[in-house]
Amino acid sequence: MIVNNLITANTAGCGGGVYWAVPSGGRGPFLINNTLSGNFGAGVWASDSMRKLSLINNIIVAPSFDVGVFCDTTRDPNPPIFKSNDVFGLSPFPSSYSGCGNPTGVNGNISGDPHFVDPANGDFHVRPGSATIDAGTSELAPATDLNGTSRPIDGNGDGTAAFDMGSYESPAGGPPAELTATKTNSSGGTVGFGTRWTWSITVANSGPAAAAFGSGQVILRDELPNGGDHLRDCQCCQR
Numbered sequence: 141m142i143v144n145n146l147i148t149a150n151t152a153g154c155g156g157g158v159y160w161a162v163p164s165g166g167r168g169p170f171l172i173n174n175t176l177s178g179n180f181g182a183g184v185w186a187s188d189s190m191r192k193l194s195l196i197n198n199i200i201v202a203p204s205f206d207v208g209v210f211c212d213t214t215r216d217p218n219p220p221i222f223k224s225n226d227v228f229g230l231s232p233f234p235s236s237y238s239g240c241g242n243p244t245g246v247n248g249n250i251s252g253d254p255h256f257v258d259p260a261n262g263d264f265h266v267r268p269g270s271a272t273i274d275a276g277t278s279e280l281a282p283a284t285d286l287n288g289t290s291r292p293i294d295g296n297g298d299g300t301a302a303f304d305m306g307s308y309e310s311p312a313g314g315p316p317a318e319l320t321a322t323k324t325n326s327s328g329g330t331v332g333f334g335t336r337w338t339w340s341i342t343v344a345n346s347g348p349a350a351a352a353f354g355s356g357q358v359i360l361r362d363e364l365p366n367g368g369d370h371l372r373d374c375q376c377c378q379r
């Protein structure tokens with residue numbers, strides 16, 4: 141059992157993150173709730189007997205030009221068992237799986253950016269709203285995470301506690317609101333003196349969570365364009 145590990149920034153010819161060669165008929169390792177990122181030579185390199193291997197609830201991010209999971213099918217053409225993993229390759233030359241088929245979309249496996257908090261500085265927790273939150277299976281999942289926090293937690297705010305993918309369980313709560321402001325001008329080009337025009341400002345919430353505001357709270361200030369005393373005068377006249 142290889143459980144709750146953070147394996148990053150390693151390099152090897154075969155299996156920068158994890159390598160195994162399982163004798164024929166052997167059970168093989170179970171790789172469960174690990175986070176692997178930035179490993180060159182494949183995040184996971186599986187060799188020899190593979191049909192009894194299980195990869196469950198892992199986040200595996202491959203550097204560009206490398207691969208997340210490589211299966212050496214020379215001795216066994218059967219791929220490992222993949223359940224509820226996020227295996228994702230970074231651009232511009234992404235590769236998630238090689239030699240393993242592609243289980244994305246089957247048995248809870250996904251392939252997308254897990255949105256680590258600050259991978260450049262070693263923080264591989266995921267941000268709120270990550271698709272890896274509450275996306276794991278309870279099958280063989282550990283009762284705690286790498287920090288010792290109890291699993292599972294309702295990390296997406298839908299009322300149901302479920303296991304996350306990766307080595308960390310995200311805290312309770314849902315993804316945040318995401319506000320986008322758009323300003324639309326009714327007139328293009330130059331506006332003559334004394335001519336009225338309008339612009340409208342729309343603020344939309346594209347996040348899954350509701351946005352809450354305090355009474356009298358200023359959420360947006362709009363500056364008038366530069367270089368136009370006339371513009372400012374005109375704005376004053378409309379009040």
Ligand SMILES: [Ca+2]
Pocket residue numbers: 273274275292293294295296301302303304309310
């Ligand atoms: Ca969770």
Ligand SMILES: [Ca+2]
Pocket residue numbers: 274293294295296297298299300301302
């Ligand atoms: Ca949930």
